[in-house]
Amino acid sequence: MPQNTPASEHPIDPFSAELVEGLARVVAVEGNRVWLEPEQTTSCGGCAASGLCGAKGIGTAANRLEMRRFQLVNEAQLVVGERVVIGVDGRALLKASGTAYALPLVIMLIAGAVAQHIAQSDGVTMAAMVTGLALGLLATRGIARWLSTRGQLAPRFLRRADAEESCKIS
Amino acid sequence: MQEYILLMVGAALVNNVILARFLGLCSFMGVTTRIDTAIGMGLATTFVITVSSMGNWGVEQYLLEPYHLGYLRTVTFILIIAGAVQFTEMTVRKVSPPLFQMLGIYLPLITTNCAVLGVALILVEGKMTFIAATLFAFASSLGYSLVMVIFAGLRERLALAEVPRLFAGPPIGFIVASLLALAFLGFSGISTT
Structure with a gap:
């Protein structure tokens, strides 16, 4: 697992700030924290499939996504495999x-x-x-x-993703 | 000094990468749903175009031209661009993992952006000095970013507008893009020579 800085634990009101949203998948649960992997963001709509296709060689999309894994506090009792919507403050x-x-x-x-x-x-x-x-x-x-020490670069959990919610550049 | 300013205005506005040369259209349509993301993509592309153009200029000047290897130009430039993207990705990841988590999303998209290769090939035709080539590449990418942000702003407004169902989505996007291209055509009246 890459050594990433844990996300800020301060809750954020999703309606109070301009948030840029993205999709991520829960790949591991460690105590009260979850590891999330952002979904591949292409215009082909193959984002959900990229996490399941098993192609994980050097330089592949799956390999790149592994490098971008990050941690969040598991307040929503997420389990491995769930897709969630995360948000980052637009100004950040x-x-x-x-x-x-x-x-x-x-x-x-x-x-x-x-x-x-x-x-x-x-x-x-x-x-x-x-x-x-x-x-x-x-x-x-x-x-x-x-x-980073001010917690301005940390993504936040917003909600669980609907089944039909597809990837988007965010 | 005036020569450099004219060069930059010409590259950014008169011969805009997207609206005059029609390069980088995939990111133009794909990453302009929000102004924030358009700025992120624009800045990342600006960085890669400028850095890779410096490398391309050096290779062209000291390797391809003296040894008459012009037929390897496209392949070499693609390699340098991919190397610049990889360098940027590694550097951002090393310098700041949180920044990489947030911005790493744009980098793989830049490798396949034809605007990066397009600018490099235009530089070769121009036979410029190093500083002129770098400023030209920087201005071209600023023009790219400017158009991305303007178009993202228009699309944010379009999302709130009542559009006939037949034109909703990409069709109205293309119509707006064509109007924007017509508006930029006005800059062609400026003489930068």
């Missing part, structure tokens, strides 16, 4: 995207622009941009830790 999704992608990119471009202005050389600019990217990723690490 924006903060996470900004932290993971925009910040390293901006630092990298600034480093490149400064290097180009000073050195006027493709090699130096390239080296500066790679360094900027590394620095940006370090900054991302710090901010992500801070957001």
Whole structure:
């Protein structure tokens, strides 16, 4: 099992925040916690089947999903195999995207622009941009830790999924 | 400086990846049901397009062109793009597991996004310097993200509108997309040369 940070245990009112919903399947129960695996989100509608097809080689969809398993407190007495709807605060999704992608990119471009202005050389600019990217990723690490300790990145259990509820990008 | 600004405006608005070059249409229709998810996908794609374009430029400049290996260009670029996606996935997972749980969803979708390969191939035709190529790729992906967010906003409004049953769902989506493309056609009047 991957070492993931446990989700926040603070309950959330699903009607008070703009939540982005997704489907997940219960894959293990450990005491009062459950391990959930997000369903493969494609437009083909084959999400429910991907958890059952048994194809679990390196690089396959099932293998990727295993890496994204996460824990939740089992308040709803979930059992293995159940499909549930989970939610993430929409603003948290924006903060996470900004932290993971925009910040390293901006630092990298600034480093490149400064290097180009000073050195006027493709090699130096390239080296500066790679360094900027590394620095940006370090900054991302710090901010992500801070957001995580505040419980802002944790998905929440919303409800059990209906049988006809299909996957959606969320 | 002015040259770079014009290059970026041209890449983002005049020759928009989605509405002028018709690349990345699967994610355009598939991941634009909500603004939040459109922004997430847009930023992830921006990151991958920019980083992979840097790699593609280096390989083109120092390997494919000097050794006349142009016939390997498409295969090589696809490899670099897949490598960039894998690098991004591994880095996000290493840097922050919670971020990976939240955002990892978009990454596999980017590998098969033709906009990423399309931008790389356009860069080769342009014969640009490294910084110009990177800024062009960055601006192209910003244009992609902009259109994704605008279209997601329109679709959120469409979900509340009364649409005739015959047009409900994807048909009205395509009609709105065509109107958006017509609106972006207005940018073609801007001269960026």
